Amino acid sequence: MNVLVTVTEGATVDDEFRIDGLAIDDGSLTTDLNEWDEYALETAVRLAEADLVDEVVTVTIGPEDCEGTIRQVLAKGADRAIRVWDDALERSEMLDVGAKTALLAAVVETEEPDLVLTGVQSADEGFMATGVSLAAAVDYGWAAVVNALEVDPDERIARVRRELEGGVEERTEVDLPAVLTIQTGINEPRYASLRGIRMAQRKELAVRSLADLGLEASAVESRLRLRELAEPESESEARVLEGSSEEAAAELATVLREQGVGR
Amino acid sequence: MSDVLAVVDHRQGALRDVSFELLSAGRDLADATGGDLFVAVVNGPTAAFADEVDREGVDAIYTVDAGEEFDHDVYAGAAVHLVETLEPRILLAPNSVNGIDYLPAVATRLDWPLVTDAVGLELEGETLVATREHYGGKVEATLEVALDGGVAVTIRAGEWPAATGEGAASVEDVAFDLEESANRSRVLGFEAVAGGDVDIAEADVLVSVGRGIEDEENLELIEELAEALGATVSASRPVVDAGWLPKNRQVGQSGKVVTPDVYIAIGISGAVQHVAGMKGAKTIVAINTDPNAPIMDIADYAIHDDLFDVVPALIEQFE
Ligand SMILES: Cc1cc2nc3c(=O)[nH]c(=O)nc-3n(C[C@H](O)[C@H](O)[C@H](O)COP(=O)(O)OP(=O)(O)OC[C@H]3O[C@@H](n4cnc5c(N)ncnc54)[C@H](O)[C@@H]3O)c2cc1C
Ligand SMILES: Nc1ncnc2c1ncn2[C@@H]1O[C@H](COP(=O)(O)O)[C@@H](O)[C@H]1O
DSSP: OEEEEEOOEEEEEOSSOOEETTEEOGGGEEEEEOHHHHHHHHHHHHHHHTTSOSEEEEEEEOOGGGHHHHHHHHHTTOSEEEEEOOHHHHTOSOOOHHHHHHHHHHHHHHHOOSEEEEESOOSSSOOSOHHHHHHHHHTOEEEEEEEEEEEETTTTEEEEEEEOSTTEEEEEEEESSEEEEEOTTSSOOOOOOHHHHHHHTTSOEEEEOTTTTTOOGGGGOOSSEEEEEEOOOOOOOOEEOOSSHHHHHHHHHHHHHHTTTTO | OOOEEEEOOEETTEEOTHHHHHHHHHHHHHHHHTOOEEEEEESSSHHHHHHHHOBTTOOEEEEEOSOSSOOHHHHHHHHHHHHHHHOOSEEEEEOSTTGGGTHHHHHHHHTOOEEEEESEEEEETTEEEEEEEEGGGTEEEEEEEEOSSOEEEEEOTTSSOOOOSBOOOEEEEOOOOOOGGGOOEEEEEEEEOOOOSOOGGGOSEEEEEOGGGOSGGGHHHHHHHHHHHTOEEEEOHHHHHTTSSOGGGBBSTTSBOOOOSEEEEESOOOOHHHHTTTTTOSEEEEEOSOTTOGGGGTOSEEEOSOHHHHHHHHHHHTO
16 A cells, blocks of 8 residues: 655744735744644654555655655655655746645655555645645545545455544445545654654655646646735734833733733 | 636535635625626536525526535536636636546646645636645745636635625536546545544533644653543644544644644644644644744744653643
8 A cells, every 4th residue: 555645844923924916934933844744744754664655655745945845744744755846836926726636646646555645634725625626636535524434455344433523433444446645643753763864865756747737838827816915904902012021911810900810 | 807616525424614705705806807707506406505505696507407415527527518608707616625536636626736735816817827735734824827718726625704795696407417437536425434432512621633743652651641630631633643542633724623722733734634622622722843833823832942842831720
């Protein structure tokens, strides 16, 4: 059995940030492995360690800049990585779910994994949709927002729990091949070991262009267009307690006592 | 003119609140194009649900009776079937855990673009303009998508008013062939996550801690504060995911909904899934170094400062 994990670089904006046209100014972004993908990766690596899976491959759609993050993923136990990029992608301000689906579907068709693990959402755009959309494109089964997983390779079934709202979980079984979108908390992701980091340098990181994947630029054109990025108008009506930490704490203490707290 | 098809959401015998908000969002769009609003009820007690969603502005209701509960294969099949027969150009669903478990598949099957978690929707001629939040609510993105072929959209809960009033919609039961091969998963049942020792929903005062606490050992500080205030400790998801506090302390969409008199959010950004669980608190206090954190939008009192300075000072005030 083989697993393909989709991983993206998540970006968080700093407390103070600048919007530069249709992008956030690079200087105010911190990038790291997307939180949800970290859990998806850990899920795959644990399946490999339990000998349920032979190979863990990752795929990332992104420019060369994200190779640092990809090496991190290899250091945490993926066997090899694929990075998909192309000049044609460089030119668009955003890739919508449809475009990412077309790219990832082409990779699934060549890799033929039994299981594809994605994150529930990317931390930046958070469409919460790529995994399920991909499943439909490659005609796999699927389950979204999975917080527990058991794979039965003989019966070719994934038994999962889907985390619904309000503390309710749904037990579902999905036939393989399948795409599962993984929720945080399903496990405790590891840190890369020094040995892992050394080994990662020697692992394969293949770069694929549209032509390599047999795709035309038109097939991966985003149908959503970004018109504007803006800092939302603050709707805050909060009373800000100013001054030094001690002064603010003293004021808060007064407010809390007025509310009957701590008496 | 374009018609709108809205697929409502329900679970364990009850329609979810967001379903009625969906009707408002759908009606607004239908009005903007001069089209009709169609509503689909898939599975569950369909007749009773059809009655409930027959609110003002709904033109026609279609029911699909193929089981009790949500099943993404049935929902996806039904949505595709209804789109093909009714030919709406906008398909709406809630951005719920179930909504995101089938609508992306429907968009792919129809080859329609997909907008998820919309907080605003406008029509400008043949262009749908959607507002979404990026970067955990710190940036607002305006997106455009051409309506020509059709667009699938999920909406965020709490952004549209719930539809009210009596409707006079026609109701039609729809049968369709669910392809054998489409049925690749089976729902086996539901389970409520274990309750445990403390019920945070019962507490009058909650001291709630988020990722800003950085390290498990720093939780002591929060516990000390809770003790000084006579409060109960709750948390945002990352603290629970890390195993620092048990699941029954989690506030939010997938945790507990709490409505204490006072909720003190410490090092919590205020992501939508967190806010879903605590926005009903009477008084909300936010302690956060980031003055632009979304939690500030709902806070009554705010301290823009380092929790490691403020919390010890606050403990001192109560000793
Ligand atoms: C399907 C789904 C369901 C979810 N359900 C839930 C749920 O039930 N509950 C939930 O909470 N989340 C839930 N989430 C996760 C949610 O999206 C956020 O990731 C999470 O709420 C973020 O938690 P946080 O605010 O603690 O962390 P962050 O967003 O990382 O925020 C940390 C905050 O701490 C501040 N900070 C950092 N250091 C300091 C300091 N020294 N002093 C003061 N402030 C500081 C930062 O400015 C920041 O605002 C769910 C997500 C999904 C996709
Ligand atoms: N650029 C990308 N490259 C690879 N995988 C991605 C990319 N964007 C999103 N994904 C995957 O899809 C998941 C959900 O993302 P989204 O639908 O954007 O919220 C992420 O957790 C990733 O696993």
